Amino acid sequence: MMNIEEPPAIEARDLTVVRGPRTVLRALDFTVPKGQITGLLGPSGCGKSTLMRAVVGTQAKVTGTLNVLDHPAGAPSLRSRIGYVTQDPSVYDDLTVRQNLDYFAAILDPGRGPAAHRRHDHVTRAIDDVDLTTHADALAGNLSGGQRSRVSLAVALLGAPELLVLDEPTVGLDPVLRRDLWNLFHSIAADRGTTILVSSHVMDEAERCHRLLLMREGELLADDTPEALRTRTATETVEAAFLHLVDEAVAASRSDATSTSSTSTNSTTPTRSPR
Numbered sequence: 001m002m003n004i005e006e007p008p009a010i011e012a013r014d015l016t017v018v019r020g021p022r023t024v025l026r027a028l029d030f031t032v033p034k035g036q037i038t039g040l041l042g043p044s045g046c047g048k049s050t051l052m053r054a055v056v057g058t059q060a061k062v063t064g065t066l067n068v069l070d071h072p073a074g075a076p077s078l079r080s081r082i083g084y085v086t087q088d089p090s091v092y093d094d095l096t097v098r099q100n101l102d103y104f105a106a107i108l109d110p111g112r113g114p115a116a117h118r119r120h121d122h123v124t125r126a127i128d129d130v131d132l133t134t135h136a137d138a139l140a141g142n143l144s145g146g147q148r149s150r151v152s153l154a155v156a157l158l159g160a161p162e163l164l165v166l167d168e169p170t171v172g173l174d175p176v177l178r179r180d181l182w183n184l185f186h187s188i189a190a191d192r193g194t195t196i197l198v199s200s201h202v203m204d205e206a207e208r209c210h211r212l213l214l215m216r217e218g219e220l221l222a223d224d225t226p227e228a229l230r231t232r233t234a235t236e237t238v239e240a241a242f243l244h245l246v247d248e249a250v251a252a253s254r255s256d257a258t259s260t261s262s263t264s265t266n267s268t269t270p271t272r273s274p275r
């Protein structure tokens with residue numbers, strides 16, 4: 001059971017990110033509770049990867065407040081506490097699955113003797129977690145795209161991170177593998193208390209999350225549970241709730257624009273409709 005008093009895993013206040021000439025995240029306020037799966041959902045280009053990069057500390061030009069596991073995002077002490085899987089699998093094609101994991105395990109936990117035993121156990125467990133035991137001795141270069149992304153996930157699981165940040169881990173996977181991966185995320189959160197922040201642009205995956213951050217064009221449309229979102233918008237699915245919220249946001253910005261233009265023409269009639 002989650003302790004209500006426990007500080008959140010991630011806390012963002014007025015989080016803003018500029019990339020090149022564009023402001024790609026605009027003054028976001030949100031929290032991500034510990035030990036749960038929070039889905040970051042929104043259309044391609046809305047800023048999901050940028051937000052994740054900010055959380056793991058690899059994004060430049062971040063302003064506002066962003067605390068991760070009680071430290072400012074990017075603090076060196078966070079490195080070993082966060083597992084991050086990007087959209088491009090970072091594996092060595094000329095090594096086997098096990099050799100890839102041995103390599104990363106040696107960086108995390110170097111040394112001989114007891115460390116070597118620990119590494120062996122951690123590597124075996126991570127390979128099993130992602131269901132690649134029968135492919136442990138296959139060259140990564142000979143694996144399918146989905147299998148390669150599972151090797152990346154296994155690497156992220158190696159250090160038993162407190163926070164797992166997964167950027168669209170199910171892209172390109174068949175429905176069975178997608179289901180299996182979501183089951184794995186749930187067992188990791190439930191059994192190990194790991195906090196998971198996972199992005200997707202597939203709305204049916206939203207239903208599998210404990211909480212959702214719904215994004216559009218660098219802004220947050222909602223920060224709530226799937227159930228509360230459906231109830232609040234009187235819809236049956238998170239996808240319908242998302243579309244409802246987009247329509248609401250578009251209507252609000254139109255009414256803002258009308259109100260601004262009427263202000264500039266010295267109109268005294270308020271044009272913003274009640275929401």
Ligand SMILES: Nc1ncnc2c1ncn2[C@@H]1O[C@H](COP(=O)(O)OP(=O)(O)OP(=O)(O)O)[C@@H](O)[C@H]1O
Binds near residue numbers: 047051
């Ligand atoms: N180096 C850059 N310079 C300027 N703008 C950038 C740069 N990289 C990304 N962007 C813009 O920032 C916005 C957010 O990109 P981001 O990759 O975070 O979106 P996303 O929601 O993760 O999309 P996808 O699901 O397609 O990966 C996009 O509109 C993109 O065009």
